[in-house]
Amino acid sequence: MMLNHSIVSSQQKIAEKLTILNDRGIGMLTRISNIKKACVDKDPASKPAFLLEKGLEQTFKQIVKRFPNFEKGSLNQYNNLGQFKNDILKSLSLYYHTFVDLLDFKDHVNDLLTTIDACQIHFDISINYDLSKNYLDLITTYVSLMILLSKVDDRKTVLGLYTIAHEMINGQGDPSFPRLGQMIVDYEMPMKKLAEDFVPHSKLIYECLQSLVPIYKQKNVTAEEMRRNLMLNLSACPNLMLQPPFTDTINCDILSFDQIERWVVLTTPLCIGYMQHQECLEMFRSVLLNGHVHVLYRDDTILTHEFLLKFLELVKNSSAKKLAEIVKDTQLASFQNARYIHREKRQFLRSALREMSLLFTDQPGLLGPKALYLFMGLSMARDEIHWLLRHQYLHWFDPTKPNKLTKGMAKEDWMDKSLPELLFLIEELRTLARKYFQVIERYYVEYLSGADSCSLNLHMEQVLNVLPEDEAILLSSFHSTVSALNVKQIENNESINLRPLRLDWFRFQTYTSVIRPTFCLTKSSALAKTMNTISFHSKLVDFIDEVLFETSDLSLFCFYPNLFFENFHICFEYPSQLRYSIAFPLMCSHFMSCTHELCPEERQFIGRKSIDFASKVIDDMARETKDIIAQICDRHCELNLQLEPMQSLPFLLDHLKKKHRKDNKKQSQQQQNNLVKPGSESMRLNREEMNFLDKMNMALAEWCFALNYTHSITIWEFTFFPKEYLYTKLEIQKCFVEVNEKNEKIRVYLRPTEMLNIIESYMKIMLTIENYVHIDITKAFNNVLGQQSQLIDSNGNSTLTRHYCDLYIDKLLRNIERNHVIYLPSQKSFLSAGKSDQSHPDQIQHENYINYNELSALCEIIGVVGSKYMIEQVNGLIYENLIKLKAIVSQNKEILQSLRINFDRPDMMRELYKRLENVDLALVSLLNIGIYLAFKSLLTECLHEVLEKRLPYLMLSAEEFSKNFNDQKFELLINEMSASCGFQTNIDTGLYQIIKTPNSKTCPEDEYTVSCLMMVLLAVSISRLSKYDSSQYKAELQAHANNSHCIAMAINTLAGCLFYDMGAECQRNVQCRLTEFLALASSALLKLAHDSESSNSSSGQNGPLSQKDQLNRDSVYIILDQIVQSSPFLSYDLLESCFPYALLRTSYRQILKKNSAAVNSSGVSNLTNLLIND
Structure with missing residues (x-):
């Protein structure tokens, strides 16, 4: 007791230590997680070469077996490591010193926890929010670190190799190794060791958990209860639309529900002896029913029920048995029912966020008074997405999943076909918050200097007389800081920094949460709640990006690449989700926020990964849009071909056959039904019936909405322009050439008029894209058709000019004599006059290609330059x-x-x-x-x-x-x-x-x-x-x-x-x-x-x-x-001087007389015969 009274909490800098150690803990988790993945990675390039030496495998086994006891006399048996000692020391130095840093972190955490125990600090998250949250964060970070440490496969090999190589080079081992080796051995079973270490701190931990019960009850509600309570419903009370919400736990309202559950799962085993209170047990039960996978860090998770059962079986007391029974009772129910509960929650959040987005878009001024609802909605949606990701990975990709419990579950059971919409709504609300941040900033500057200042002054007068001098000075500075805020600071673009205010409030909590006779913060809850509200409002003035990160960070997708693309491809399967596909590249901008300065080597890797993800997604979106455009254009080309004169032949033949088949009316009717007239696709009974073009046009509009949603996406140091991806993907010239090549493979050569119809159809469809996306399609067509007038395009590919030059020069003009083709000047056409060789593979009817209409269409397509190329080739012939x-x-x-x-x-x-x-x-x-x-x-x-x-x-x-x-x-x-x-x-x-x-x-x-x-x-x-x-x-x-x-x-x-x-x-x-x-x-x-x-x-x-x-x-x-x-x-x-013109007149007369006689005798002209035969 004398020790407790001798420690003054204001001198221990608990607030500063908690802040620093929590940040350092996240950095250590990042480094340990990377080491764990590097050891597990099967890629030889990610491991040092000596670890893959087959000759050293036996040595590695000996090191693991003897770890951590390496006596000097026994080092002779590791002589085969001598040639690698420098490489070992160099390659494993980072790994080794990371474990040394972990040991140092462990010492500092233990010292701080001991100090907090000695100060007899009282925790209540609804009162000293910052202190309680940071305390729970530190403990869960520490526990996660030790669990992750036990999961690093080659930890003993790495540490053993390093210390042996260090002793070979320096003559002695590293001074840190004995304690480090002992820590590795002690935490082989991490939870058992942690439970022993935390016995002195278990009472305070339990006190923190107990304070979470009302907060957890408030957050752990079903979708039906949310609807009944009008949660996140801004329009429920129109008369209160401009009034900000009044709540005593404003910081807890945006606290991550996922984080609360993680606190409960990882800290409950540390205070088993105190887990007697029924409300705490019910909270523990609810957490286990709510899901069966919980996070350690990023994508490192635990199967909660198995993890807890394995630990509780080692503890022999009544509380452990009671907890074990709860775990067993909830295991099967969690696997079977949790997904339905969360599915309903996501459905509710989609409708709530959609309404919220519409309201804030229409009335951005509401972002001021209703900012709390915005961040609550984002936090809840983020938690549900994280929950779904962890469970999807377990059931889709994790080979360690419990087959007995997951038997009978299909992949579709864990799929959310509307997840892209939820992601999009999160991104849209984040964008609105950033776009109108000045609205929020201005509102809360006025609120802090007005209502908050008055409320603080009222409570300050009641307690100022009983506060010690240091605390009284802090409280007075709070009031003076918020009272001094002025809107003119915003208008003059002065930077407002309220971080000192929040840090001082954190210090004030540590000073006054100690049980003392004069003043205790837990007994002045009104002051605490007012200051918590002021702290939150101050974040909305100068720290809004951090609040957005805390409530809507989706960087977890970076570590689930398979799930990222699986959920992205949902957009392809469900047309209603197409427009929300842009959420995935937008989400890639979150990835860099998960990096930490203690692990700088990771920054480059995650940066490149985010860029690759975004590039691939936008590329897929643009490619899919291009494919839809191609399908629409192909369909329009088919409809245009139905109007070709040759397509009327079946109808003419059917009309002629009807005259000879009056007897068989049924057969005639059946044949008539098989003939589809042009335009029949537009006939429908009602507009709800959607044909192929309707579906494609709707899909095109949705994809274009997605690509046109944002002008640019900035990720790391790169900026993506989605519309430019579409512009480059259109590749109109490639479409035309591919159409031509596709027909040429089956010995069908598109006539220029057909190709011109195709180009015009493409142009009409492409121009409609301008209604959805701001792209200069006319410029694109001018560029494309300009390239098509050359022999090769900018990519070195063949063009229409090349194709038609080959067709006309090689397949038509060179074969005129063999195919008995006549040039008719009067008709400006070439005509196949004789029986052509139809068995020849390149046989073409010349009159279909060389006539005035076809050549005019050809000149339209290939232009002046293309015509010049063709004329040059003719000159060559x-x-x-x-x-x-x-x-x-x-x-x-x-x-x-x-x-x-x-x-x-x-x-x-x-x-x-x-x-x-x-x-x-x-x-x-x-x-x-x-x-x-x-x-x-x-x-x-x-x-x-x-x-x-x-x-x-x-x-x-x-x-x-x-x-x-x-x-x-x-x-x-x-x-x-x-x-x-x-x-x-x-x-x-x-x-x-x-x-x-x-x-x-x-x-x-x-x-x-x-x-x-x-x-x-x-x-x-x-x-x-x-x-x-x-x-x-x-x-x-x-x-x-x-x-x-x-x-x-x-x-x-x-x-x-x-x-x-x-x-x-x-x-x-x-x-x-x-x-x-x-x-x-x-x-x-x-x-x-x-x-x-x-x-x-x-x-x-x-x-x-x-x-x-x-x-x-x-x-x-x-x-x-x-x-x-x-x-x-x-x-x-x-x-006339050379040849008598009378002879010419006689020749013309004789020829006309002969042809007239031939016509009269046959009754039909040779030209008609030729056309009929053709």
């Missing part, structure tokens, strides 16, 4: 055939020179012509050039129309410029500009540049000669076309069957490119060469007529030629007319 022509010219060079000189000598011409080689090949190359030029001309015309539609003013300016600027020096540049705009020019600039590319093998004079001889070869070879029936001119098609009508374009274009040269005489040079060509071709054709008549006479037939031969000859004559008609360099006067 033309140049290939030109090279073949030049090779044939070189082969017949001497003969062609003679033909050029002797064009006026028919007999000589006849003999020389017979000596020419590969004339047919030359004609094939010429026809190919003509076909390619026809395609290029059609593509250029379509490009011109598209540009006129898009850029009418720019096109008008370009047209005026090209017409009125006549400087010959810049003619090629003007032609190039005009060609890029789709204007027809006299000289094909692109082809000219390819042909005129300098060639080191030949000189310009030789090139010119070869070009002249090529025109001679082509001129004398045209007459050969009359030998082929395919050369017949089809009047109804306005084309030759073998595309001979394309020769006119080929001749004029080649002449312009081959003989054009800079200078004033350039046009005259081209005209001279074409005149020479015309003279030679006319001579050959006139000779053809003469030879035909001579051949007919020599065969003994005095009549006219056969109709077939006549038709072939007349068809070839027409080519001359087409050459002159399409040439800018030739005139009909020139043609």
Whole structure:
């Protein structure tokens, strides 16, 4: 007793020691937890290399067996550790000194607890809240540390290795090792040792627990009781909406219920001898019924019932037996019923927090008077989430779960499909509290300086006379501090620091909670409750972030990664939870709050983990949104395809079949039901019925709400922008290319009009995203379509330009001759005229791809740049055939020179012509050039129309410029500009540049000669076309069957490119060469007529030629007319001087007469037949 009176509580600095030791205890828990995980981790990279040496396994077993007694003489048997001693000392130093720090922490805690016992401090959490809470926190932290210490697997190996290596290097062991080793041995069974150590302190611990009973009863209520009592209901009494709540236990109202249960579970075994009070036993029973997993630290938990039973079986007294019976009675009930109780609580909290969020969003001013309700709701929701996490992990992932008790429980029993909503509401309320913190700050500055100051003054006058001098000074300073607060401090942005006030109040509690005759705080409960209220209000002025951390920290998810993603994926399964998915990346910003300065090495790891979690979640959200957009776009594309003309064929056939099946009405009705008309998806009986697009649009709106909820999320030192994730994930160009590639794999090539419909459908859907998310979709499309006009995109992938270049060049143009395709100038289309080889894998109907509409759509898709690429590839094909022509010219060079000189000598011409080689090949190359030029001309015309539609003013300016600027020096540049705009020019600039590319093998004079001889070869070879029936001119098609009508374009274009040269005489040079060509071709054709008549006479037939031969000859004559008609360099006067125009008129008349007779005899035109066959 003399010792107790000699200790003065005000001199022991109990408040300061409790604060420091509690903080240090959390740091020690962090370090021990990390060591425990490092020892358990099976990853070799996380352990020192020597611990994995198989040769040292026997040594490790010996160390564990002899621990902690390592005599100097016995160290010789550890000589094999000599080569690793430096590595051991270096690698295990952190582990060893952590255990040494734990030993030091243990000593300080024991000293402080002894001092508190000696001071005879009285604990009551409703009165000296800070003192009681910190006392219970210190004890539970200490108990958790010792339990965690006993769970570190390799603790003896680590400590033994370190002390042996230390003795090998320094000649003696570490001085701390004997006590440290003894502590490790003593706490092999931690609860038994702790119960023995805490016998002197058990009375005070029990006193603390007893003070928790009314608080626990107040918090341990079911969801139904909460509803009945209107808990967290702000709108229950509208007339009291602006009035703050009045409560005597304001700090206890936001105290974590989870923390109270942890106090009860971990401190009850330390005061078993005093556990006689029925209310305490009922509280203990309720805690055990409320759950079967309780936390030590973070994700280190205990199976409460097994843990307590294991300890209580070692204690032999009546109180222990009574507690053991309670544990056994509640074990099965907890496993079976607790989840339903907490499920109902979470359901209630969701509705309460939702209403609270709506009210605070609409009226932020209510955050002032109703701030307590905000933090109460956050605290209760946080506790329920922590409870669910611990129990989910036990039943889903923990291999140590008790199978007998969990038998028959499915995974779904522990799943909360509405958990994302609860998490979202917590985040939303936290955001509101931070956003309007000035509202809260201003309100409580006024409240402290007004109502709280007056209340404190009233109670202070009653006790000031009986207080010792030091306590009286503290109490007076409380009043002066709160009275001095002023709103102007906030308006002037002055920092308000009320931490000294709260620390002084903590000191005041330690000074006055001692039983003394003059003044005891427990007997002045009114003053204590007023000061507790002032302490809480002061936190809302300068410490609101800390209050939010205490009531709504969700960093526990950091240590349950599997549960984090399991609960996140609930959003994918339940559409009602989609919009709340943003809560998960927001929650990652909590993770750094669980770090501690005593464990700095953990900060980097948790920081990277939080960033990885957030990045993956936002990435998944953006990817899912992108997939939904793709599905909507695909569906719209399908609906657009239903409106294609070809889709009407089944309905036409059905209509025709109905006329022949009037007998079988049932079958006809059944077939009609199988046909789905476009637009039928919009027909419904009521709006509640949701079709596929309705569901997808709803999901899209929900995902977009989530991604657009916050502009940015700051985690550690990084900032995430969810909308940017979506923007990068859209990858519209990839969608288009994937659609094309998907069809190409099944040998189905999307026509440009179909692809344009797809792009327009995508664009319409994408533009609707702007209604949900602030993203510039137009900019995205401009960027995407700009990249699609190139051969590769920014990622090096193929584009639509590449795909369509391959389709048109390799699969269409190169196969025109084999597939019997005719170019129809009148219809601006290519037509498959013969029976094509359908067995060929690349067989395509040309008329479906090469017509004015399709090429216009193609120019819309690939734009000017893409069209330029395609034209360049066509020019490449033309140049290939030109090279073949030049090779044939070189082969017949001497003969062609003679033909050029002797064009006026028919007999000589006849003999020389017979000596020419590969004339047919030359004609094939010429026809190919003509076909390619026809395609290029059609593509250029379509490009011109598209540009006129898009850029009418720019096109008008370009047209005026090209017409009125006549400087010959810049003619090629003007032609190039005009060609890029789709204007027809006299000289094909692109082809000219390819042909005129300098060639080191030949000189310009030789090139010119070869070009002249090529025109001679082509001129004398045209007459050969009359030998082929395919050369017949089809009047109804306005084309030759073998595309001979394309020769006119080929001749004029080649002449312009081959003989054009800079200078004033350039046009005259081209005209001279074409005149020479015309003279030679006319001579050959006139000779053809003469030879035909001579051949007919020599065969003994005095009549006219056969109709077939006549038709072939007349068809070839027409080519001359087409050459002159399409040439800018030739005139009909020139043609009349070489070839009688009367012969041309006769040819046209004969061809029309023949085609008219054919039409009258068959009753249907060849073109119609072709279309029908197609």
